[in-house]
Amino acid sequence: MIMCVMLIITIMTTTRTLLLLLIVCFLISPSLATNVTYDGRAIIINGERRVLISGSIHYPRSTPDMWPGLIQKAKEGGLDAIETYIFWNAHEPTKRELEYMKIVLAPLSGFPVWLHQIPGVEMRTDNEIFKAEMQNFTTLIVNMVKNERLFAAQGGPIILAQIENEYGNIMDKYGSAGKRYIQWCANLAETLNIGVPWIMCQQADAPPPMINTCNGFYCDKFTPNRPTSPKMWTENWTGWFQDWGQSKPHRPVEDIAYAVANFFASGGTFQNYYMYHGGTNFGRTSGGPYIVTSYDYDAPLDEYGNIRQPKWGHLEQLHNAIKAMEKVLVYGVANTTNLGAGLTVTKYIANGISDGCFLINANQSTDTNLTYNGKIYFVPSKSISVLPNCEKEVYNTAKVNAPITLIVTKPTESIFNWQWRPEILTTIHEKGSFSNNSLLEQILTTGDTSDFLWYMTRIDLNKFHQYWSKKMKLHVNTKGHIIHAFVNKHFIGSQYAVNGAYEFVFEQTTKMRKGHNYIALLSSTNGLANYGAYFDLQRAGIDGGPVNLIGYGNATINLTSNTWTYKIGLNGEDEKLFLPSQQHNIKWFAGHLPINRPLIWYKTIFEVPEGNDALVLDLQGMGKGYAWVNGHSIGRYWPSFIADDEGCGPCDYRHEYDSNRCRTDCGKPSQRWYHVPRYFTTKGPNTLILFEEFGGDISKISLQKVSSVATTF
Ligand SMILES: *[C@@H]1O[C@H](CO)[C@@H](O)[C@H](O)[C@H]1NC(C)=O
Ligand SMILES: *[C@@H]1O[C@H](CO)[C@@H](O)[C@H](O)[C@H]1NC(C)=O
Ligand SMILES: *[C@@H]1O[C@H](CO)[C@@H](O)[C@H](O)[C@H]1NC(C)=O
Ligand SMILES: *[C@@H]1O[C@H](CO)[C@@H](O)[C@H](O)[C@H]1NC(C)=O
Ligand SMILES: *[C@@H]1O[C@H](CO)[C@@H](O)[C@H](O)[C@H]1NC(C)=O
Ligand SMILES: *[C@@H]1O[C@H](CO)[C@@H](O)[C@H](O)[C@H]1NC(C)=O
Ligand SMILES: *[C@@H]1O[C@H](CO)[C@@H](O)[C@H](O)[C@H]1NC(C)=O
Ligand SMILES: *[C@@H]1O[C@H](CO)[C@@H](O)[C@H](O)[C@H]1NC(C)=O
Ligand SMILES: CC(=O)N[C@H]1CO[C@H](CO)[C@@H](O)[C@@H]1O
Numbered sequence: 001m002i003m004c005v006m007l008i009i010t011i012m013t014t015t016r017t018l019l020l021l022l023i024v025c026f027l028i029s030p031s032l033a034t035n036v037t038y039d040g041r042a043i044i045i046n047g048e049r050r051v052l053i054s055g056s057i058h059y060p061r062s063t064p065d066m067w068p069g070l071i072q073k074a075k076e077g078g079l080d081a082i083e084t085y086i087f088w089n090a091h092e093p094t095k096r097e098l099e100y101m102k103i104v105l106a107p108l109s110g111f112p113v114w115l116h117q118i119p120g121v122e123m124r125t126d127n128e129i130f131k132a133e134m135q136n137f138t139t140l141i142v143n144m145v146k147n148e149r150l151f152a153a154q155g156g157p158i159i160l161a162q163i164e165n166e167y168g169n170i171m172d173k174y175g176s177a178g179k180r181y182i183q184w185c186a187n188l189a190e191t192l193n194i195g196v197p198w199i200m201c202q203q204a205d206a207p208p209p210m211i212n213t214c215n216g217f218y219c220d221k222f223t224p225n226r227p228t229s230p231k232m233w234t235e236n237w238t239g240w241f242q243d244w245g246q247s248k249p250h251r252p253v254e255d256i257a258y259a260v261a262n263f264f265a266s267g268g269t270f271q272n273y274y275m276y277h278g279g280t281n282f283g284r285t286s287g288g289p290y291i292v293t294s295y296d297y298d299a300p301l302d303e304y305g306n307i308r309q310p311k312w313g314h315l316e317q318l319h320n321a322i323k324a325m326e327k328v329l330v331y332g333v334a335n336t337t338n339l340g341a342g343l344t345v346t347k348y349i350a351n352g353i354s355d356g357c358f359l360i361n362a363n364q365s366t367d368t369n370l371t372y373n374g375k376i377y378f379v380p381s382k383s384i385s386v387l388p389n390c391e392k393e394v395y396n397t398a399k400v401n402a403p404i405t406l407i408v409t410k411p412t413e414s415i416f417n418w419q420w421r422p423e424i425l426t427t428i429h430e431k432g433s434f435s436n437n438s439l440l441e442q443i444l445t446t447g448d449t450s451d452f453l454w455y456m457t458r459i460d461l462n463k464f465h466q467y468w469s470k471k472m473k474l475h476v477n478t479k480g481h482i483i484h485a486f487v488n489k490h491f492i493g494s495q496y497a498v499n500g501a502y503e504f505v506f507e508q509t510t511k512m513r514k515g516h517n518y519i520a521l522l523s524s525t526n527g528l529a530n531y532g533a534y535f536d537l538q539r540a541g542i543d544g545g546p547v548n549l550i551g552y553g554n555a556t557i558n559l560t561s562n563t564w565t566y567k568i569g570l571n572g573e574d575e576k577l578f579l580p581s582q583q584h585n586i587k588w589f590a591g592h593l594p595i596n597r598p599l600i601w602y603k604t605i606f607e608v609p610e611g612n613d614a615l616v617l618d619l620q621g622m623g624k625g626y627a628w629v630n631g632h633s634i635g636r637y638w639p640s641f642i643a644d645d646e647g648c649g650p651c652d653y654r655h656e657y658d659s660n661r662c663r664t665d666c667g668k669p670s671q672r673w674y675h676v677p678r679y680f681t682t683k684g685p686n687t688l689i690l691f692e693e694f695g696g697d698i699s700k701i702s703l704q705k706v707s708s709v710a711t712t713f
Contacts (some may be wrong), residue, residue: 024379033152039230040228041330043159051264053081055074058279060282061282062277078316091602101439120268120639125181126362135237190209201316212225230269235658241297242296243288244420245641251298252272279296289502313581324388325386331350332350334348341363342362347358358385359379362382371626373390383396413616414703420601421587425571426567435565438544438560439545442525442540443540452523454565458562467552476542480525484598487511489520490511493506512549523542524640525541546560547559570691578626583687596623596695601688605687608676613706621699624638624693629676637671
């Protein structure tokens with residue numbers, strides 16, 4: 001039994017955090033030291049070149065009870081290795097309070113904003129403060145891994161480590177400091193002396209001995225930057241993530257299989273599926289802004305850990321076909337014959353090892369009957385046939401014969417009897433906790449301890465009597481993502497960012513009175529930027545405004561430099577309304593359930609059905625908000641955000657794939673079902689608490705079971 005796990009240590013940014021990436025490889029028998037090196041062809045394990053097939057499973061995106069099943073299904077799917085990031089925010093939520101190999105499920109735990117708040121810090125560049133923090137964290141993790149003897153050289157399962165992530169895609173924006181930084185990362189990695197190779201993905205100038213690797217939908221054309229580095233594909237995107245307001249991404253399996261087969265046909269020897277299991281962005285961990293709570297990714301294992309067919313099965317067959325010719329792929333030489341019209345034959349030849357062949361039809365429109373060595377092979381357009389002994393076709397990327405299953409949700413017997421209470425609004429400035437004469441940036445102000453920040457001010461209209469009119473217009477310029485406005489304690493309207501632009505202007509006519517008027521603006525964020533150059537500098541909230549009040553004759557009262565009073569978070573968050581342990585302190589109302597009213601908390605006690613089927617909440621009918629099961633946050637919900645029409649046209653796998661093709665569920669909620677991990681539930685009564693931000697119909701909520709059903713065509 002050989003399985004391999006590789007620890008890729010990446011400092012990276014998928015959750016607006018820097019994180020380390022860990023690839024664990026099952027190839028290794030425990031306790032014996034394993035020698036992992038590489039040359040221009042492949043990763044070498046104990047002196048033997050290997051083909052390695054790996055898949056990303058990020059442990060915080062599932063619950064511990066799911067891990068053994070996920071790993072088992074990954075093994076059965078033909079993987080040799082699992083890749084995972086180490087999430088800096090999960091392990092060091094507060095500076096120097098490390099939590100290792102323990103998932104932080106606490107609601108409202110954030111990324112390490114403390115990092116971002118250190119004066120003078122500039123992330124991911126040649127900045128001494130940042131580098132010191134990165135060195136400290138990386139060293140701590142590496143030392144822990146060493147203490148557990150997890151590196152292959154110590155007899156552990158970790159065969160590779162990665163530092164930084166896709167920095168090459170953004171490095172130019174950082175100028176020469178970026179170049180110095182990446183050199184520094186390489187030096188840091190070297191000094192950690194982990195005894196297994198280091199890789200850097202999407203980093204064309206990765207300094208030796210770093211191996212630079214490829215991420216993308218296709219990597220057959222990729223060449224490492226040195227002839228002594230093997231061709232590795234660290235992120236072959238199996239699908240894509242999804243934003244609120246978007247339809248569901250779907251990458252046809254014929255296209256992934258083609259991309260993977262083409263990668264091995266063109267000299268690749270290591271490839272990793274991103275994601276093999278995507279899972280769920282629990283709590284407030286989804287990034288973006290606006291990435292949905294499900295991180296399903298259309299991966300071979302679905303959000304709940306179920307096998308997704310035919311994707312899983314079709315790729316499993318491909319892995320078996322590739323493994324059947326492993327030796328010749330890593331020791332042989334390739335002889336490629338171009339037959340014209342997009343047809344090529346690649347034959348791997350080596351002394352004493354049987355040949356291996358790929359018949360490649362890159363033509364996107366024409367199927368072909370290809371005659372090879374006197375035999376005829378039917379190779380459909382844009383497909384690759386794999387012939388491990390150059391005679392028998394054991395696999396073709398476009399001939400899918402894995403079973404097809406449908407994932408279905410079924411109602412359960414669980415009954416919800418709802419109670420409710422309003423959020424106690426902080427709509428007058430006396431309730432604030434600090435003041436400032438400017439409109440502050442939200443993320444720095446809250447430290448991301450909450451999605452919410454109140455901005456409150458008071459205006460005496462007697463001083464502006466010549467402008468006063470019964471109805472005035474409130475004008476708020478915000479950097480997003482959502483605003484709820486109150487004047488004199490009355491709700492006057494909400495607005496959220498749409499169409500990928502997070503800045504917007506809120507404008508609403510409102511009744512004003514002579515004398516004092518109170519303006520209170522509740523701003524909320526919805527996932528923080530996690531990618532791109534300077535992502536950490538992206539701003540949110542009313543940040544500088546301006547905020548104006550427009551009165552008689554269009555005269556403008558500029559409130560931007562008024563005294564603004566602030567309160568971070570909701571009162572319900574302060575009171576921890578979502579925790580079962582706090583319930584004895586909290587009064588909930590029964591009856592007169594508010595429907596479609598903003599800023600309401602709801603609570604119910606329910607039982608879960610027995611069995612192993614995954615459980616989901618069907619939140620269709622609700623607006624936008626947050627849900628907790630027994631105090632565990634299952635994430636943000638926003639079923640009222642309907643997916644646009646983009647990308648749901650006909651899906652032909654023969655087209656070059658990009659994330660805007662082959663989408664499904666246009667015109668439906670971006671996410672209707674929300675995973676309730678059984679790990680969060682108990683046999684007895686369970687507490688479900690929702691905070692509804694915009695207003696919704698709570699009576700429509702139901703608990704459902706997810707199962708996969710085989711279908712035949
Ligand atoms: C590890 O393997 C490489 C070649 O693959 C070899 O050069 C080196 O001596 C080996 N190291 C050990 C400690 O066995
Ligand atoms: C990390 O920083 C702390 C002080 O903040 C220090 O005590 C610790 O030794 C450092 N660890 C490493 C590995 O540098
Ligand atoms: C490569 O294949 C072609 C066509 O089959 C053949 O003519 C040629 O001799 C082969 N070259 C090598 C180096 O084997
Ligand atoms: C695809 O095949 C057709 C028919 O043989 C040919 O006319 C066309 O040029 C081919 N396309 C490519 C891109 O090779
Ligand atoms: C390939 O050969 C089969 C069997 O002879 C035939 O039915 C089919 O039409 C041929 N396809 C093409 C594209 O030539
Ligand atoms: C207002 O906020 C700014 C920016 O955070 C800060 O520099 C300033 O000291 C604050 N002023 C007061 C009076 O707190
Ligand atoms: C309002 O005040 C702010 C800061 O005091 C200023 O930047 C802005 O230009 C003013 N005018 C308008 C119309 O917003
Ligand atoms: C005030 O502004 C609105 C919209 O910009 C305009 O339609 C209206 O005529 C203006 N009124 C006065 C009195 O200037
Ligand atoms: C490295 C690589 O292949 N990157 C590609 C990833 O996919 C996107 C979208 O198709 C391409 O634009 C990149 O070039």
